[in-house]
Amino acid sequence: MTSAGARTATVTPDAGVTDRYAAASGDRNPIHIDDDAARAAGLPGRIVHGYWTMAQVVRVALENAGGDPRRLRRLEIRLRGVVMPGLPLTLTVSDDGHRGRVAVSRIDVEQEGRSVISGARVDINAEEAP
């Protein structure tokens, strides 16, 4: 269910995203870059790094709030399911009220109708940093 204030964004991790993220982050766990190793670990194939997906959650929430990286305060997230390269992710950002000067967003993420993140929380300062 989405509230009246909800906005959605679609991000597609392309087939090369796990190689690029592995190079940029240093996380070369084979389940992200080697289909055979991923299948040996019981996965359908290589999976997208969890931190890549978290980066999408924060980026979309922050863009929705004006984009100033100084205003970002907090992320709380639990990964429920794996993200596969090559299939679009749908991120839904909902306004979840204010705690003082902080605007709270709720983010839900689905891939092909399957929930991969439910109820992530991103806190962003409502005012510009001085």
Place this chain on the structure above:
Amino acid sequence: VSAGGLPLPKAYPSVDRTPTRSEVIAYATAVGECAPVHLDLAAAQAAGFPDVVAPALFVSVLLHEPLMDVVRDPVLGIDLDRTVVGEQTFDWHAPICAGERTRTQATVLVVEPRGRHRAVEVRTTTHVGAELRAAGLWVGVERGSGT
């Protein structure tokens, strides 16, 4: 909290790292950042930053080596191949820019069975000088090691 007689919490030595401009730009590109403060020195400086701004989740890159030290600690006996990030909390106090010398420290708080798996909770802090820039709670899940 102790699990199997482990003395917890257990603090690990901090790890220093100074991200380069090209590392920050490569990370920003890999996660699809388009904002010029992450990609362009002049834009970052015009916005009041000393150099390009690392995207928020770049802090996870700074955690990588400290978390590997935890996961490889023979006292804890964690199987790296079966361990994935299950939950993560970050509190950011200020962005980290290229060229800033960061110091990241990890402390294991909890190692305990949760259902069919085993959970490992690690608190992390990332400082630049005396200033806390980001604090985190990483919850790793070692699959199939519970009760």
